[in-house]
Amino acid sequence: MNITNPYAQAQWANSSSDHASAPSLFGALPFPSSPLRPSIHLFHFTNLNPDILNCTVVGPKSIPYFRVSNNNPSPNFTLFQNREGRSIAIVEWIGSAGPVVEVRDIIHKQFVATWLQLTSDRKHRLMKARDRTFVWVPQDERVGLYTYGTTTPELYARLSRTEGGVTLEITSTAIQEGLIECCVVAAVLMQSGRLIE
Template structure:
């Protein structure tokens, strides 16, 4: 896996999104106040982040066959692909119950148990018309994945100051998901793992 992390180069996002052509695309609805601007925050005001790791990659399938571990390095999800059905990725919990199913069709489809009904991945992680961020709907809320330096961050969408929920980054042979305690509390862990699999799979979703 490359050591440099550029989330805009995965899942159909170009390295230089500012110069890409948008001819023929349908503009996404405007999200007021969705994109955060860098601000200086003291360490005391920064939310505490819990680090989950997507690790133990299969040499061939990479993130599509891996394990998600919690901050104490205990497994919390297992990601398998083409087993038992070719063309599908399944994310199981520790009780071996499927929680997420991704179908790698011409237009990939994702379903998250009791959270996201069967939906095209490109609609669930909708790319903005200027290709600078993606919106995501889950848990009756709208979120925004936007680049922050070398990382990809998940924020609340809407008016007012955006709230940080998660940060996606790469470290050596792992994908790191740093979630706030609030994000874990409301059930965003599985959602963020699903987004990471889609965006870091190396397969186009648009």
Template structure:
């Protein structure tokens, strides 16, 4: 007997389309064709010194939006500052690291802020009463809303010299910018966050 789903599991490329051009049924998240991506605003983690633990985050119009400083002035702490030099978040690197985003996420373990799914395929984060997922796929970590109709809110990518966080205007409107910057850092810093 022929398996009606076998074609969706085989011969799929990075686009998520099978060889016949139809969407793959692999995965639980909704399929979005490559031409249907929303408009993104890019935030690039650059000027690694020597790594993302000390860097500058450049946003739209090539303006510096944030700075991350680790171990200065407090050893074992990564401090996130906005463009005015005000501290807006911190990560304390204990045996069980803790994170706080001022006025958005109360101090908690990083493993709670970015809770790993039981099957370890994604992580979730709650911000302002809404929950978002971070799901690796096709060389990106995709950020989705978990509403009844999930939508793409952003994605994270990395190359040799930069890490890029791209967010939609809707994500920024939902107050996701600062938490997503911190989440991107945690997911890309190379340290254990669980």
């Protein structure tokens, strides 16, 4: 057995002229056709009664993930609850300065216009969450959430109106980074039809 030549152990010839006939390891491996992308999870805002301020947010496998209810616990409030019934966010619609939002353990109580701030050209909305800034960008019939201030913006979520409701596509990266609650609240605010400035 030739220990210095690993090809000889497989009974391939050792001569330099025979290297061309040796099988290629690289030819046996699949060649990636496109870069890997994070998986997408779909959430549907359903049972709009009469609008998105009263709805159920259904996630993968048709499991209800969130419940949105207006005028609960009292008039002029929209309450967001997770599937265990725990309050995760609230929007207060009273006050001349505009509505106020709070997302438990993520967004401290502040004006919606501050949290979902319009850019100076009034074409995009910045969103701060988890010590990062993101940007909601309108694209045809959708609104995409991207990383902000990076050379290559990364898509985190996409919001679109569908027949019978609203759909939020959110990447596994965004979910792992704890942004799902913020995306759901932002979607409701942007699709509410109410002034949020």
